[in-house]
Amino acid sequence: MSTTSESYLVGLIGAGITASLTPPMHEAEAAHHGLHYLYRPVDLEAIGRPGTDVGELLRAGRDLGFNAFNITHPCKQLVLDHLHETTPAAAALKAVNTVLIRDGRFIGHNTDQTGFAAGLAAELPEAPKESVVQIGTGGAGSAVAAALLSQGVQALHLFDVDPTRAAERAQALGQMFPHQSVAAAGTEELPGLIAAADGVVNATPVGMHHHPGTPIDTSLLSARQWVADVIYLPVDTELITAARAAGCRVLDGGHMAVGQAADAFALITGMEPDRARMRAYFLELLHAQQG
Numbered sequence: 001m002s003t004t005s006e007s008y009l010v011g012l013i014g015a016g017i018t019a020s021l022t023p024p025m026h027e028a029e030a031a032h033h034g035l036h037y038l039y040r041p042v043d044l045e046a047i048g049r050p051g052t053d054v055g056e057l058l059r060a061g062r063d064l065g066f067n068a069f070n071i072t073h074p075c076k077q078l079v080l081d082h083l084h085e086t087t088p089a090a091a092a093l094k095a096v097n098t099v100l101i102r103d104g105r106f107i108g109h110n111t112d113q114t115g116f117a118a119g120l121a122a123e124l125p126e127a128p129k130e131s132v133v134q135i136g137t138g139g140a141g142s143a144v145a146a147a148l149l150s151q152g153v154q155a156l157h158l159f160d161v162d163p164t165r166a167a168e169r170a171q172a173l174g175q176m177f178p179h180q181s182v183a184a185a186g187t188e189e190l191p192g193l194i195a196a197a198d199g200v201v202n203a204t205p206v207g208m209h210h211h212p213g214t215p216i217d218t219s220l221l222s223a224r225q226w227v228a229d230v231i232y233l234p235v236d237t238e239l240i241t242a243a244r245a246a247g248c249r250v251l252d253g254g255h256m257a258v259g260q261a262a263d264a265f266a267l268i269t270g271m272e273p274d275r276a277r278m279r280a281y282f283l284e285l286l287h288a289q290q291g
C-alpha cells in the first residue's frame, strides 16, 4: 500500500498514443529510484473523446489523485486555457507538454524544448552555432527552434513547404529571442544556406518509416557540419545515415524523445534521472517494438 505522498500516478493525454514509449521510460527509471510510479496512456482515440476534452480529463485526473500529465497531439495548445500557471518559455511557445498538479493547481511546462536542448548540449557540446538551417516548423519544429536559439544559435533559417507557417514562426521566435536572427528561407536560397550552415536540423516527418526520404539534398553536407533529426522511427533516418557518411557529427531523434521524458520525470519527482540509462532502455524498447 502507498499514500499519495509515497507514490506517483502519471498519465499521457493524446490521440493514438497507446503504444507510446514514454510511459515505460518513466516507469523503468522510477523503478531504479525505488519509486512506486504508474504511468498510463489516456488515448483519446481509444476512449472516443475529442482533444477539446483535455481540460475535463485533467480535472478528472486531479480529482482521482494524479500527480502529473504529459500532453501531446492534438492538445498541446488546447490545454493552455485550463492551466493556472505556465512557465514563461511554454507561454511564449504557446505549447505545453507537461502539466504538474500541485495543491489542485495545473502548472504547464514544455519539456520538448528543454529535452531537445539537453540532447544538443550533451551530445554536441562544441558544435558551432553561428548559422543553422531548420526544415519543418510545425509542432515539434517550434519547440526545436526555440531550443536551438536557447542554446545560442546566432542565425536561424527556417524552411517549410508551407512558407506562411515558416514566416509566422520566424516572427514569433524573433520576438522571443530579440538578440538573435531568425528568418524564413525561400526555396531558391535553401541550397546555399544549407551548404554554408554550421548545423542542419530536420523537424519534418520526412524520413519516418512510412514517409521515407530526406528533407534536403544530402550532397550539400560536409564533414565540418552537424546534423540533427527529430524522427526516431527509425533512429537512423536516411538523413542521419547520409550525414554520418559525409563525416558530420549527428544528433538522432531519440535524444529529443528521451530528453522530454527525462525532463518531465525530473519535474514530477524532483529527482535527476540517469539520462544514459533512459536512452539505453529507450533503444531497447524501440528494437523490441520493431521485432
Ligand SMILES: NC(=O)C1=CN([C@@H]2O[C@H](COP(=O)(O)OP(=O)(O)OC[C@H]3O[C@@H](n4cnc5c(N)ncnc54)[C@H](O)[C@@H]3O)[C@@H](O)[C@H]2O)C=CC1
Pocket (backbone or CB within 6 Å): 135, 136, 137, 138, 139, 140, 141, 159, 160, 161, 162, 165, 203, 204, 205, 206, 208, 215, 230, 231, 232, 233, 253, 254, 256, 257, 258, 260
Ligand atoms: N523526437 C521526439 O520527441 C518527437 C519527434 N517528433 C517527430 O517530428 C515530426 C514532425 O512532427 P510535428 O512537428 O508534430 O508535425 P507537424 O505536422 O506539426 O509539422 C511538420 C511540418 O513539416 C513541414 N514539412 C513536411 N514535409 C516537408 C518538407 N519536405 N520540407 C519542408 N517542410 C516540410 C510541414 O509543412 C509542417 O509544417 C514527426 O514526424 C515525428 O517523427 C514529434 C514529436 C516529438
Ligand SMILES: O=C1C[C@@](O)(C(=O)O)C[C@@H](O)[C@@H]1O
Pocket (backbone or CB within 6 Å): 012, 014, 017, 020, 021, 022, 070, 071, 072, 073, 097, 112, 257, 260
Ligand atoms: O510529443 C511528445 C511525444 C509523447 O507524446 C510520446 O508519446 O512519447 C510524449 C510527450 O511528452 C511529448 O511531448
